[in-house]
Amino acid sequence: MRLYPEQLGKHLQAGLAPCYFIYGDDPLLKQEALDELRRAARALGFDERHKFDADDGLDWDAIFDASQTLSLFSNRQIIELSLPDKLDKTGSDRLRELLGQCHTDLLLLVSGPRLNQQQQKTAWYKALAAAGPVVPVFTPDxxxxxxxxxxxxxxxxxxxxxxxxxxxxxxxxxxxxxxxxxxxxxxxxxxxxxxxxxxxxxxVQPHYHFNPFQLLDPLLQGKIRRGCRILLQLRQEGVEAGMLCHLLAKELTTLQSLQAALASGQSFHQAATALQVWSNRQPLMQAALNRLGTAKLAALTRLLAAADAAVAAFDDDSAWRWLQALCVAFLDDQPPTILP
Missing domain, CATH: 1.10.8.60 (Helicase, Ruva Protein; domain 3)
Incomplete structure (x- = not known):
């Protein structure tokens, strides 16, 4: 079962599941979801809590010892487990073994980072999803x-x-x-x-924040003012121009590969699946291809090459100017830029 943070309250009115997996990239929503689950558990007599964090190294033997030992002062306990960015085979096997020990007097709260599609197909993720609700916590766009x-x-x-x-x-x-x-x-x-x-x-003092991946979608949608705003903020936050060049290069390469596949007679869905484009991004990429022709994509690629060359030459100011020019060039009515 998939639950969103705002659904937790209603879900908990019907009782507490033996296991919850809270994953995502928003620290506030993750913390509040965990706090809500802890409060509900305390109200049901879960007075003992053991916390294990991947940042400190996961001692699986200690985790199992805690799950199998009841305190003299409490008959119900919470095991909190924070997973690393990547779970190796040993971690996957031990986690699935731990899930098999869930019972009514043991609540397992597992938290983790944002997961990609491949991670959501792993055996350990499927085991977590089968053991109890999964709660994705993503910053609203x-x-x-x-x-x-x-x-x-x-x-x-x-x-x-x-x-x-x-x-x-x-x-x-x-x-x-x-x-x-x-x-x-x-x-x-x-x-x-x-x-x-x-x-x-x-x-109120503004405190907006962007990550580099948020630059891509506005450009594909032709929302250039928003793209330029994000670009400026990323520079102010100290993001390296080289990182943006890498992300944009990957996006433009995917678009050109999709364009070539369509020209050869493939369907968009076939081409996107072969290139491992996430299903939720496929409509966005398809719309971008409909408005960005071959000449436009070639011009964007040349602008990106100029930005990348400036990064290689340690000319940071020039690199950011080229990146801004690249953002503006995503406009529908902007003619392809001819570089000298």
């Missing part, structure tokens, strides 16, 4: 962030006018932890409701 913020404000008995809510979404995109902190501060100020744009700009 730009389309869903305003709704999340509105719900968060409502939790603190606050409301915001539409333009204020839009500004708040821009101010905290990619950083729910900072957004939650600022909303808690707003709740203490006892400001008139609903909050106005002027209220937020006076009392």
């Amino acid at each position: 730009a389309r869903h962030l305003a709704r999340w913020l509105e719900q968060r404000l409502h939790r603190h008995h606050l409301a915001a006018e539409p333009d204020a809510l839009h500004w708040l979404a821009l101010a905290f995109e990619g950083n729910l932890l900072a957004a939650a902190g600022e909303i808690e501060k707003l709740a203490l100020l006892n400001l008139p409701q609903p909050l106005t744009l002027a209220d937020l700009q006076q009392h």
